[in-house]
Amino acid sequence: MSQYAGVANEDSINLSRSERKRVRTRSWKLLAALAGTQKPMLALTLVLVVVSNLARVAFPLLIAWAIDWGLPQVRNGNWAALGITGGAYVLAAITAGSLLGWYILCTARISQAMLLDLRLDVFRHTQRLSLEFHENYTSGRIISRQTSDLETLRELLDQGISELVSAGVFVVFTLISIFVLDWRSGLVVLVTALPIWLLFGWYQKRSELVFRESRVVSARVIGSFVETMTGIRAVKAFRKEKSNDAAYSQIAGEYRDNSIRSINLFGVLQPSLVLIGNLAVAAVLAWGGFRILDGELGVGVLVALLLATNRVFQPVENIAMFYQSLQSATAALEKVSGLLEEAPTVVEPAKPQPLEHAAGALEFTDAVFGYGDGPVIMEKFDLAIPAGQTIAVVGQTGAGKSTLAKLIARFYDLRSGTLSIDGVPIEQIANNDLRRHVVMVTQEAFLFSGTVAENIALGKPGATIEEIILAARAVGAHEFITALPEGYDTDVNKRGGRVSSGQRQLISFARAFLADPAVLILDEATSSLDIPSERAVQRGLQTLLGNRTALIIAHRLSTVQIADRVLVVHDGKIVEDGSPAELIGSEGRFAALHRAWRESLV
Missing domain, CATH: 3.40.50.300 (P-loop containing nucleotide triphosphate hydrolases)
Structure with a gap:
């Protein structure tokens, strides 16, 4: 078989488990290598996301403090307590907002630097590959790697990863704050992790295949368009407009059907997460209400628990939204990393012999x-x-x-x-x-x-x-x-x-x-x-x-x-x-x- 027989396998939709693992490992190694060039900026963004989310998580805790400590102090004539609790809340808000904005700017710089490196790598590597590769790999698919696939990755890197990291850190810190307020309520919220984990597992298993198919069909759409426009003279000469229209309509229809399948999957995931979140808030409210009547829980703590529980599921819904982008980008990354894995069959000599003046024998x-x-x-x-x-x-x-x-x-x-x-x-x-x-x-x-x-x-x-x-x-x-x-x-x-x-x-x-x-x-x-x-x-x-x-x-x-x-x-x-x-x-x-x-x- 040719060395470039793997090119055809890259467009296979149904891969074996071992092949899926190899492709996924290869893809994430590529992403890690790109991120490795941005270590100082990544360290700064890590500090920013941790501190900004700590400030955001403090809001429910400050509200509980204001209700259970500040209001009694004001009732007793200590108006300074109102200034202390209010000032602390404003300080947390300013800290969270300013650091979050700085974090977003830093992640934008990182993502654009990574995309530039990847775009240049794809171009240079494609030029370096031997003629045998280009005779097996259609120009439409190469264009798809450089345009559609990299654009999908851009959407993920520009917003997706930063949102996922920020949301993940926020969820963890908010769960910790719930346990700090009341460990029993924390266990109630933690129970929802099981159905959420099962739901994400169900979504990943089905969406992985759909999004891999999406990248293949997308490349076919671009390839068909490029082929038609490149050969437009032959199209006109042989009156191929109608047959080309029918062929392109079929491919475009497959792309539409694939998009609908991905939307349908997400249409199950997001509402289910909303339902789980609302049930969790209801459970915390019911459990906390009975404990207030028994005198085991303060009103301010219950308010803070309800706010925190509601807030912990908001980023989970955002994670679900960006998880869809992640799945699509993962499929695109597989194609790009597969292209970069190809090696030239005609290799530059490690120690070339000089040939300054050739006679031509x-x-x-x-x-x-x-x-x-x-x-x-x-x-x-x-x-x-x-x-x-x-x-x-x-x-x-x-x-x-x-x-x-x-x-x-x-x-x-x-x-x-x-x-x-x-x-x-x-x-x-x-x-x-x-x-x-x-x-x-x-x-x-x-x-x-x-x-x-x-x-x-x-x-x-x-x-x-x-x-x-x-x-x-x-x-x-x-x-x-x-x-x-x-x-x-x-x-x-x-x-x-x-x-x-x-x-x-x-x-x-x-x-x-x-x-x-x-x-x-x-x-x-x-x-x-x-x-x-x-x-x-x-x-x-x-x-x-x-x-x-x-x-x-x-x-x-x-x-x-x-x-x-x-x-x-x-x-x-x-x-x-x-x-x-x-x-x-x-x-x-x-x-x-x-x-x-x-x-x-x-």
């Missing part, structure tokens, strides 16, 4: 390749490409031509055997050196946001405008670039700056030529060019590739004419190897392809 020895643990794609072969030689690779679709190019660019590693550049094993070359010496141009010709000049300069950061123009001239791109509204300063993604697919390809050629690599790979890179543009590129290739190793993969045999040597790949094997003239005269596969191409020109 390539050599495969006993090379075997297959994706992950899947079937062998390219059977054992040897291949030597001298420095400066231009190689054309031809063959039917799926024969293994692009795979050969991806191995030289080290998008993948061989399953066995070796590949070396100038005698240095490719897995021992630092990524920076490899990317400087080996440049690949694909048929997608992707342009980044920015100007035409900035896109060309990606091949050589810091290049002057003169160098950029020379590279564009070399591949025949200068004429159309100067015809754009702002020439080389035209933004390729703004109105008036849009370029055709062939022009995009020429810009990507200019980018590659500016990089001046030792090895240049063109993977179907002329497929978007018209005949005049292709001839201009061929002239550029003949001019610029005199001392550079070039690997040209193409269906168009016109491109092969500039090659020194042709490799014919068939079913993962190199079946023919020679100069174009030799292979045309050999009556083999290349000769047949060449005849078919000649006939197509008639």
Whole structure:
């Protein structure tokens, strides 16, 4: 199996108990690691939440003191008692309010710092992962990790955790105050912990599955939308609007149904907690009323007990509300931590061998390749490409031509055997050196946001405008670039700056030529060019590739004419190897392809 087979498991809803435990442990370790960078601020918030909640818990105690001690003192003419009890209550209120506000500000700073770290970690890690991962993990799901899942975590960290911690501390301190006032009433309130614990257990068991499903369905919704918008031209061309609408409606309906199930579960949890709290207050009132009649309990103490009992269940209801957010965020955290757990299959060497100046000699020895643990794609072969030689690779679709190019660019590693550049094993070359010496141009010709000049300069950061123009001239791109509204300063993604697919390809050629690599790979890179543009590129290739190793993969045999040597790949094997003239005269596969191409020109 591929290393990234676990990607599919991350979207599984029904996990085994051991797998659930592993995923949950992994998720909370990630959260703990993020919190670990905020230790000083966390220590301050801990002090703030303890002191502020102690002040809040003191309110019922101060009321009991005012009733049972302050009122008799005032009746006896000691009006100072009223000032003492009132002043103590005001002081507690100011302390609780100010420290609670400070606590909220501190937790906001902590949560935003943690979210920034996590967002950057997800972005950097996703970029670092190998091409194999991205070919298994759809772009919609990656976008969901960075948007929907992190937004869910933001809601939890911004408010949820701070509220949960504050509410939990308040409940504990309030229970202690109830026991201080009257331990018998404290036992009455404590009895309610059992049904509350059972209720939360029931909710967690059912909501965990619902919220895990929610993250999966949410990713599907985003993935479906991204796929439709990315392929909008094909949608319009094949009139796919209705079928896409039906498919998206089904996925969106599943998301709605999932949301309704989570709301229904919470609709049982919260009212049940309210009922338990009201029953507890009634029990304390009844029990305390009888004891007042017997003279065992003061009126002020009973009032304080009722206030405290009522207050102890208010945060429990808030905990229930944020527990829902916690469950949703936990499911999101599982997905994000799963993404961060993925490891690159192509690993940077621990002690790379320097390759400052490369000539570009390539050599495969006993090379075997297959994706992950899947079937062998390219059977054992040897291949030597001298420095400066231009190689054309031809063959039917799926024969293994692009795979050969991806191995030289080290998008993948061989399953066995070796590949070396100038005698240095490719897995021992630092990524920076490899990317400087080996440049690949694909048929997608992707342009980044920015100007035409900035896109060309990606091949050589810091290049002057003169160098950029020379590279564009070399591949025949200068004429159309100067015809754009702002020439080389035209933004390729703004109105008036849009370029055709062939022009995009020429810009990507200019980018590659500016990089001046030792090895240049063109993977179907002329497929978007018209005949005049292709001839201009061929002239550029003949001019610029005199001392550079070039690997040209193409269906168009016109491109092969500039090659020194042709490799014919068939079913993962190199079946023919020679100069174009030799292979045309050999009556083999290349000769047949060449005849078919000649006939197509008639």
